[in-house]
Amino acid sequence: MTINTMAKGGWHRDQMSCFRKMEKVIVAMQDPDMGMKMRNQRLLITVIPHAMTGRDIIDWLMKKYNICEEESLHISGLLVRYGYIYPLKEPRSLVLRPDESPYRFQTPYFWTSTRWPASELDYAIYLAKKNIRKQGELMEYEKERYSVLHKRINHTWDFVVMQAREQLRASKQRRKADRIVLECQEQAYWLINRPPPGARNVLDMGLERPNNTARVTLNSEHYKNEIDTCKRALGRNRVKSSICLEGFVKYSEQYQNHDPIMQGCLPSNPWISDDSAHWTMNLETVPTPTRLRVERWSFSFMELLNDEMGRREFMTYLEKEFSGENLGFWQACEDIKHGESSRIVEKVEEIYRNFLAPGAPRWVNIDSKTMDKTLSGIRHPHRFVMEDAQMHIYFLIKKDSYPRYLKSDLYKNMLAKGIVPQETKKSVFPFMRRQRHSSPSPAQVATQATEEGGNAKGAGQAGTNSAAGSNV
């Protein structure tokens, strides 16, 4: 979430890099050789130079950045919204029409990033000019703002009026075409920096974060801490990037069938079919789990432990091997780590009685060093007092029992019994020939016939756009 912040000099940091990027595009568009072809535009009886049509802008962007029309519309829309390009006809409608509508580049003098923030004084002068030039030219909301400003900066009002008169006099001496252009530019600037009520304020930065002066003081203690952190960071083990990248590839491939956005889901996508069968089948506890779910238990030990059914099945297996106390111990330690502080002492005692004391009913086999450390820690119980013992048992189960469980008949039967739901067929509209998928896969990975699996109820807008990846 981007939140507004006033950094040094009053610049809104989060917008600046956005503006710089747009300005790069604008500069490229005005390049004498590779830029846009501009022409004169007739506005009533005057001829405005250096105008271009919306269509030309779209086409130029498509060619230059090798993007599709939707993308081009999006970018050019941004340029108009932020005032880098303004429309000559219908100046209050800050959209880019991909037709013969004329547009012009805003002069850098009036770029939002140049004059930031727009000053009240300038706005007052602008409104005053409009008022003087033609009585009644101000719109309703402008009249209101004018009178508010009049009250607020009353002390400089003489200056405001004088400036307005001066600027009007100077503009009278210009050619008509230039005068109109300047008026258009100024109007465009103020439409963005002081939008009319109801219009979107593109310069809305959200909540203004209070300027927190009590920040990090760069004193010697800070540097000492940083040095310690760096020393520790320097000495850490690192793995080659090739191995890491391979790890991500493997993970994505392993989980691809389990990712509904990639592969869809069976029996149907509840969001399309309004049938919650998918969720019912995947509840925490069901009589028979789905095959996908059982398959995930083999992906990693964490997957098995995080699934309540998986844990129960695993416990059944361990009991058969008379090592169920290991899992029981691990679970009890987890309970201490994440449970209420007030019950820590009681829980630690219970663990000691059940798992650690000599002759305990569910005694766990921990090496003597860890056992000694744990027993002495128990005298002053805290949330992590069982950590070392728990880690020891965790790795024991993971290395030994877990792989054997995956090879066991118990697991294999579970996997074979696992439900693979059938895709429910959607009801067919009378005039459609083919049946629609009730579980389309949004990503066209394998070439599947992805229908427009539209929601029969028509809820929500079909806000789908796709951009062929653009490269510059």
Next chain:
Amino acid sequence: MGEMEELRKEMENLKDQITAARKTFQDSTLQEAAAGVTVVGRVQLKTRKTLRGHLAKIYAMHWGTDSTLCVSASQDGKLIVWDTITTNKVNAIPLKSSWVMTCAYAPSGNLVACGGLDNMCSIYNLKGKDGNVKVMRELAAHTGYLSCCRFLSDTEIITSSGDCTCVLWDIETGTQKTVFAGHQGDAMSLGVSPDFKFFISGACDFTAKLWDIREAECRQTFGGHESDINAIGFFPNGNAVITGSDDATCKLYDLRADQELLTYQDSSIMCGVTSLAPSKSGRLLLAGHDDFNVNIWDMLKAERVGVLAGHDNRVSCIGVSTDGMACCTGSWDSFLKIWN
């Protein structure tokens, strides 16, 4: 000032050494690693539901672990828990302060939390005895606004703040258990690792830090962004960190290689990233931007494979449900949309 200058030089020297050490482990490019991966075609997600009810900008949303309920926070001073299938409001919680910036859903489903310019994290109990939702705790100690919060369990929560620190709280007693200091700018967002042992924070000093919750120290620091980091998240296997920044790019930092491996950027994307979420398999990354769109990236090939354009204002928050079924976007246009 001689001592300070020496200390600063030593720190800079160590940082250079870390950079050099990281370089020696960079032995592959993405092209080589992802060469054999099947290509993802265009990804098309459709809006399935629109959640209407907020009256002002939505600043944050978070899915519950059951994958059908979610909570959203808006500047209209309300925290709303939605049943996303029926689009009904399960709870509409009025807040004391309407300047809310973040919200979170506890993994158990019993609690929700929120906070913002009031510098506090308020915990609400959804399963109170008499059915009313009441404030259970108000965690106050931050000297800056609350930018993000995430539950570890019903008894512990981590918060990040504009005072540049992150804090681990004991909800029962309402006290700070650990303060994680080290960032040199506002901490803007945080993410918890799948095993709940670590968390990551992104800040306005353009860095992301990995913290060991138990040892209370910063394990790794990642730089490279050119502007504030607004969004951060773990890759689903917990081995990498994904960040989104005002510089309009997203980056992937691998924890084991201890460095940046991938950057997701395109010259036609100009507006900053506000929020991000990976799909369940980690193959796709969905990033919400200031320009009202959500861009969908193929994480392995670093290519843009889709765009979600359905909001009329900035996309401020995004989340993929736990079962990976649906993506929810929240926007300043006061609507939440469910896509898949």
